[in-house]
Amino acid sequence: MPRLAGRRTAVLAVLALAAAAGCSDSGSSSGGGSSANTPGVTDTEVTVGTHMPLTGPAAAGYSKIAPATKAYFDYVNAAGGVHGRKISYKIMDDTYNPATTQQVVRELVLQDRVFAILNGLGTPTHTGVLDFLKTNQVPDLFVASGSRNWNQPDKYPGTFGFNPDYTIEGKILATYVKDNHAGQKVCFLGQDDDFGRDSLAGVKAVLGSVAAEQTYVTSNPNVAPQMGAFKQAGCQVVVLATVPGFTALSIGTAAKIGFKPSFVVSNVGADYDTLAEQLGDAAPLLEGVVAANYLPLNNDDANPWIQLFKKVNTQYNGNAEFDNNIVYGMSVGYLFVQALQAAGQDLTRQGLIDAVEKGGFSGPGLVPLRYSADDHSGYSGEQLTKVEGSTAAYFGKPYRTDDGDGPVTEYTEAPPAPPANGIPPQ
Structure with a gap:
């Protein structure tokens, strides 16, 4: 279950200490050395965190995303984790309030000393923590928003999007x-x-x-x-x-x-x-x-990704009502596991960033991801859906384009099926 933000007094004390120290732990967080001195990493565990609207005006649907990601991590952990490390996911409620987002993200970084922030949700909320995460050299992966702010590799080298912008x-x-x-x-x-x-x-x-x-x-x-x-x-x-x-x-x-x-x-x-x-x-x-x-739809029972995610949902997510928010959350989890695998056994923050920039990831998406050293955006397009008979279904082909004056073109390649065990191969 997600942990709600409830340590306000503690975090204020931490912020005061951080201010006195210059608000940066960059001396031990850059990842240039080894996992031995990387925050959030031990021989047996890697700890990451997120901010999500578990309550508030954006909670409808969105409150289901992070628990679904955690459920996928629990599924992977039950099989031994990634390079022998279990993934611990700290979920904080920011109520979709930018001021609260800043508070809980500082708590995650300065008090909980998470390795990375994963899939923080919201354009107005996450924009306010970009500079803080950059200063503290914390990887900021797969932001749950399509803002173009996440695709600024020169300004924010550790931030990557997920949604099509x-x-x-x-x-x-x-x-x-x-x-x-x-x-x-x-x-x-x-x-x-x-x-x-x-x-x-x-x-x-x-x-x-x-x-x-x-x-x-x-x-x-x-x-x-x-x-x-x-x-x-x-x-x-x-x-x-x-x-x-x-x-x-x-x-x-x-x-x-x-x-x-x-x-x-x-x-x-x-x-x-x-x-x-x-x-x-x-x-x-x-x-x-x-x-x-840009992901398989929750009602497509013939899709092997949906079959996998429903299995995980039943076993590790309390059999929550299965919707596209759960598909989204588990897709994020699958991608993050791939990134951890690519970063290697000697896990560092810079190593994780380098692994994402190298790209080459595949998963349930209907169109390719675009990660490279010069492009930190996420998926490159979408397919249209229409509600008919109380069901949303795809029609036509997926489309790809850019955020400039490039054409909108069809994409015809089908996504790969998941591995038999549902876990990316190491």
Whole structure:
């Protein structure tokens, strides 16, 4: 089970000590030496940490991600771990509040002395800890957000994304709109941060402009003004760059005011099971919603990755209701295990970063990962989904593109099947 952030008094004391010491433990964290003096690493264990919205406005769905990652680690640990080390995963609740994120990440690094931060979630939350993690030379892997901030290898050499970045996603969603809703008024609602701005940039790169654009803040769960403005503007298609709670709010609010556009939704806010739970009796409003994903869907029981993750979920995650958030969390876990394996027996922080930059990882993703010394972004594209008959299913082929003016092109290679034992080969 995840450990909630509950050591506020202790962490304040740690912060005071850190301030006096210059807020850096870089003398023992660079990884230039050996695992013997690397924080979070012993002969038998490697400890990593994360910040997640276990409670708060983004908790719907997202609170299931880190426990799923931990479940996959427990599965690997039961088979002996990685290079003889078990993976310990410390999960801290930041409530999707940037100030709390800074507090819990400092606790993880300065008090718990984790080896790395893994899959910290959120654009506004994680942006605030980039400089701290850089100063303390802590690997910052596979951030749970599609912000382009994570792909700055010169500025943040230890930070790597995981999700396709939001501009890539915006281009792919807008290509669908251009091909299927030509001549219709397209409007855009996005989170008031890089999530929304980067998504809108991708949409405009393909469509040129939108008829109306609005933003929301997660502290205000009322999108009636935005939906009302779209209705008045005569919007026929609404693109949403929203977290799940605000996707549900937008679709539900639109229905209440008699506004019935076609909704096209960012992957991060489109998990069908999460939205259906949020909408309750109004779940039929999701029929026809188009979104995108880059991992196998939770309802594809014939997919060998889904078979593996369901097995792990049953054995190590309390048989939690299986949705795409669990698929996501276990996919992150699988990738991190590959990175640890590639970093070698003599595990150091720099060795881990070098291993990720070398790339060559494969897994359940429908498109390739893009890691290299010059590219710290994650997956390179997505495939479109549509809700039909209360089920989200893929259609068409996966697409790849870039966050510039490159074309949106189909990707035709199928992902490999998982190893027979479900663990990357060492």
